[in-house]
Amino acid sequence: DQQVKQNSPSLSVQEGRISILNCDYTNSMFDYFLWYKKYPAEGPTFLISISSIKDKNEDGRFTVFLNKSAKHLSLHIVPSQPGDSAVYFCAARSFNQFYFGTGTSLTVIP
Amino acid sequence: DAGVIQSPRHEVTEMGQEVTLRCKPISGHDYLFWYRQTMMRGLELLIYFNNNVPIDDSGMPEDRFSAKMPNASFSTLKIQPSEPRDSAVYFCASAPGQAYGYTFGSGTRLTVV
Numbered sequence: 380d381q382q383v384k385q386n387s388p389s390l391s392v393q394e395g396r397i398s399i400l401n402c403d404y405t406n407s408m409f410d411y412f413l414w415y416k417k418y419p420a421e422g423p424t425f426l427i428s429i430s431s432i433k434d435k436n437e438d439g440r441f442t443v444f445l446n447k448s449a450k451h452l453s454l455h456i457v458p459s460q461p462g463d464s465a466v467y468f469c470a471a472r473s474f475n476q477f478y479f480g481t482g483t484s485l486t487v488i489p
Numbered sequence: 490d491a492g493v494i495q496s497p498r499h500e501v502t503e504m505g506q507e508v509t510l511r512c513k514p515i516s517g518h519d520y521l522f523w524y525r526q527t528m529m530r531g532l533e534l535l536i537y538f539n540n541n542v543p544i545d546d547s548g549m550p551e552d553r554f555s556a557k558m559p560n561a562s563f564s565t566l567k568i569q570p571s572e573p574r575d576s577a578v579y580f581c582a583s584a585p586g587q588a589y590g591y592t593f594g595s596g597t598r599l600t601v602v
Contacts, residue, residue: 381531413590415593420595420596421595421596422495422580422595423532423580423593424593425592428590468531470532475587476545476587477590478534479524479532480531481528481529481531482531482532
């Protein structure tokens with residue numbers, strides 16, 4: 380059973396606009412959330428994280444929002460750049476184990 | 490540090506053959522994870538080790554899959570016999586602690602024909 384879901388397999392955005400990637404989860408015991416970015420032929424790399432005690436974490440162009448009541452996580456990229464084109468995975472931690480979503484492929488159009 | 494190193498990068502094998510995937514974790518990382526990436530299920534955890542000891546192998550799909558970690562710097566994932574449905578990208582990851590984010594290798598793309 381998929382505890383972490385990314386319901387949009389793909390997303391296309393114009394360069395300079397905002398990219399919003401979404402993630403939903405079912406397990407209320409998740410206490411830590413991460414986003415990974417994956418380029419073709421490479422392994423996923425850590426992008427940004429947020430603890431369940433916060434509702435927002437920002438790092439440059441990347442901001443992660445957490446809505447615990449809705450069990451929803453989102454990643455905002457502003458402004459989007461062509462180099463942001465990649466697959467993005469969200470991950471959530473429960474009892475020291477991480478669960479990953481299926482990924483969203485982002486394409487930023489120049 | 491060179492990061493997590495996996496070999497081979499690509500493997501094409503015939504159904505029924507034995508396949509061995511290799512991983513060298515980051516030095517000092519006590520946790521090693523094997524994941525499989527598929528379109529339907531994303532990144533699935535197959536097995537993980539702590540200090541070379543397998544802790545949870547509940548994600549291993551069936552007895553055809555086995556993993557070992559003979560020392561802190563090397564792990565293998567073996568599939569015997571391989572089947573076409575095993576075709577996927579297999580990732581190894583390591584971490585200094587279980588609660589930390591993982592560092593992934595570049596993956597092995599396995600194709601079983």
